[in-house]
Amino acid sequence: MKTKSLIATSLALVSLASSPSSRADVVTDWNHIMLAALVTANLSPIVADRAAAIVQTSVYDAVNGIQPRYAPYHVAPGALPGASVRAAVVEAAYEALVKLFPMQKPAFDVQWAASLAAITDDGEFEDSESIARGLAWGQSVADAIVAWRSMDGFTPPPPPFLGGTAVGQWRPTPPPFLPGAGPQFAYMTPWAMTSPAQFHPAGPPALTNDAYAADFNEVKLMGSIGSAARTADQTLFARFWASDSPVGFWDRAAVAVGAARHTTLSENARLLALLNIAMADANIACWEAKYTYVFWRPITAIRLADTDGNPATDLDVTWTPLLITPAFPEYPGGHSTASGVAAAILAAYYGDDTAFPLESPGMPGVVRYYS
Known part of the structure; x- marks a missing residue:
């Protein structure tokens, strides 16, 4: 079931209360990994923003499916009881990124393994069953988000846009004289x-x-x-x-302000x-x-x-x-x-x-x- 009550418009927000946790978490860790992947992929800003939205909605619905504090965006809560929320975040981000940037999978594999090792070694009790359930849930959420946005009109690309030659109309510009992007x-x-x-x-x-x-x-x-x-x-x-x-600018700013708060x-x-x-x-x-x-x-x-x-x-x-x-x-x-x-x-x-x-x-x- 899909609901968009998370955001009625791009600016319809509900303020959050502050909380006691101050350390970095897997959400911000994988946001950092995502931003590095966007730089490596050398995407245009609009394509990078689309990819980031896919990753971050996958992470959000994965978290909310285990800790249902807010309305889901696209995927309704459905994780098995006891699922590790941190494992779900790791898997949701990983699966979305691999689907978006398959050429970077070797790097993501290393980061995935490091994240799971950190979960099992940090002294918080999350047994193998909890982690397995979290991984399964995170993968199912990312699969659903990526499949849904694959039908959003981004592909297939349209014919080249060359504008016009009338006064005031856009046309390809020097030095590369490329067709209109996106x-x-x-x-x-x-x-x-x-x-x-x-x-x-x-x-x-x-x-x-x-x-x-x-x-x-x-x-x-x-x-x-x-x-x-x-x-x-x-x-x-x-x-x-x-x-x-x-x-890149605004995700880093959000993470920095969140850490301070x-x-x-x-x-x-x-x-x-x-x-x-x-x-x-x-x-x-x-x-x-x-x-x-x-x-x-x-x-x-x-x-x-x-x-x-x-x-x-x-x-x-x-x-x-x-x-x-x-x-x-x-x-x-x-x-x-x-x-x-x-x-x-x-x-x-x-x-x-x-x-x-x-x-x-x-x-x-x-x-x-x-x-």
Whole structure:
């Protein structure tokens, strides 16, 4: 039986009470393993967020099936009595990851064995029958989640999307001139939304109005690869946020805040499920809008500014952005959409005055602090 009362929308949250446990647990351990796997797989942010949602919902329903404290997301509780919740987490995460990234199975096998060894050696009594029941339950949950999302519209990939050549329309951009990425996300089955268009935004500014000209000129000045107006910190900020997917940033932030708040295994499983489901739905909503408006990218707009009908914009046929332009329409922004919902979830859980660090594997040693 499937229920979506876990989240009515990406932002419908119920606050959790604090608890006494402060040590790392298998939920956060396997979230770390998952994030490393996403980096190894070198996925685009939207594909990484989908994979993370599959893993974290598998973990959540596995936990909740043994410790039924909340509504299930997709798989109703059904574990045998006495099943080890920690073994169920390990197996659910492992099975989901192996199905998503079969080439990384040897690494997952080593991590699976290490996790089970830690369960049996840490002094908490979980006998072989308890662990076996937990493993069986975790596998059944992951199998159900992966099978369900295999029909969400992610595959098969649609024909290449090449946009259009009309003024204001997106078209492949230099240097690689790739087709539009992920057009199927515009109509993919949501995780919690009623439809991809549930939160459909108003369109971008008309090319001939003042708001468009203001945005155009700000991006032209500040976003150029050799901009003298941009500070060193602004350059670092841009490169930092481009160096990882939103799931990487926000899952690490959630785990860090949870550790400081001494959240339990069950609470960690629920928070990470909510967070990743919401980001996955944010991507679907964003891509629905992107492929509705099909708005051109700054590199195209600036190099073709003499065609936009706006006297306040001037073309520069050599203009090049600081960061390589991603291969999909401009509006609305993908990182900002996913990060906006993630920040809202953490604020709803922990309050909007919570400080937390953000790090990126793409920029080792760089830590930025937010609240």
